[in-house]
Amino acid sequence: MRELGAEIARDYRDREPVLVGSLKACVPFLADLSRALPIHHAVDFVELAGYGPAATGGHERIRFLVDLELQVAGRDVLLVDEVVDTGLTLHYLCRSLSLRGPESIAAAALFDRPYRRLVDDLPLRYVGFTVPDEFFAGYGFDLDERWRNLPDVHLVRTVDAEV
Amino acid sequence: MAPETPTFQAYRGEEPPRFANEAELEYAKILDYYGVPWLYEPHTFVLERDADGRVVEAFTPDFYLPEQDLYLEVTVMRQSLVTRKNRKLRRLRRLYPDVKIKLFYERDFERIAARYGLRKAS
Numbered sequence: 001m002r003e004l005g006a007e008i009a010r011d012y013r014d015r016e017p018v019l020v021g022s023l024k025a026c027v028p029f030l031a032d033l034s035r036a037l038p039i040h041h042a043v044d045f046v047e048l049a050g051y052g053p054a055a056t057g058g059h060e061r062i063r064f065l066v067d068l069e070l071q072v073a074g075r076d077v078l079l080v081d082e083v084v085d086t087g088l089t090l091h092y093l094c095r096s097l098s099l100r101g102p103e104s105i106a107a108a109a110l111f112d113r114p115y116r117r118l119v120d121d122l123p124l125r126y127v128g129f130t131v132p133d134e135f136f137a138g139y140g141f142d143l144d145e146r147w148r149n150l151p152d153v154h155l156v157r158t159v160d161a162e163v
Numbered sequence: 164m165a166p167e168t169p170t171f172q173a174y175r176g177e178e179p180p181r182f183a184n185e186a187e188l189e190y191a192k193i194l195d196y197y198g199v200p201w202l203y204e205p206h207t208f209v210l211e212r213d214a215d216g217r218v219v220e221a222f223t224p225d226f227y228l229p230e231q232d233l234y235l236e237v238t239v240m241r242q243s244l245v246t247r248k249n250r251k252l253r254r255l256r257r258l259y260p261d262v263k264i265k266l267f268y269e270r271d272f273e274r275i276a277a278r279y280g281l282r283k284a285s
Binding site: 060095116118119133 | 199230233274
């Protein structure tokens with residue numbers, strides 16, 4: 001976290017970026033990153049409706065459930081997410097927020113799964129770790145909204161139980 | 164039976180897409196949900212011609228994302244057929260080095276299905 005904070009601080013020297021967290025899993029990461037960032041910065045959040053089995057072409061589309069309170073026109077936006085895999089959420093966020101006239105948009109993620117990308121043109125500039133294709137819980141990662149509160153990241157193993 | 168064909172918003176083709184399997188349909192729905200413009204099987208790449216110039220082998224990737232100039236190939240085949248498809252893909256990359264293409268295997272779809280709560284492709 002210190003390394004990420006130092007790298008971001010170096011790149012944004014003499015600027016005051018807005019850290020935009022994508023709820024909900026990002027909360028612990030964003031909090032730690034913010035504390036590791038020794039430059040002035042603002043913090044704000046968005047939440048997007050995730051894709052689910054009810055979504056069918058032509059009827060549903062990704063949308064903001066929670067939008068920014070801050071105006072980002074002319075500001076440097078740093079999107080903060082816990083993990084980037086397909087890149088579709090980050091792609092949508094970049095496209096949407098770029099319409100608001102920011103000075104720049106970049107992204108930071110704790111975990112990256114680049115081998116699962118469906119879209120490539122992402123400004124993912126800061127990555128904590130490239131991780132294997134596994135499920136995680138804790139440090140913001142949930143299983144049905146549980147376990148986010150665990151202080152560490154845990155690997156989730158599925159066990160087939162006999163009935 | 165051919166999968167359903169919903170009305171798509173980010174589809175940039177003219178004719179309604181006719182998907183070969185449920186996995187292709189689900190990938191199309193996901194791309195559409197996130198507003199990523201896509202086309203279905205818009206281009207066929209010739210891999211081999213015979214002495215008379217007739218096409219004897221070709222490859223048609225499932226999706227094309229025009230904004231990213233990227234092709235996606237989705238496969239839910241058994242391993243022996245995947246091996247054959249991998250060979251075609253290597254050939255395509257050799258003959259068309261500027262074409263960007265990604266191959267998604269059944270396990271990739273299983274991961275995406277698990278993440279989004281979708282049914283697994285049959």
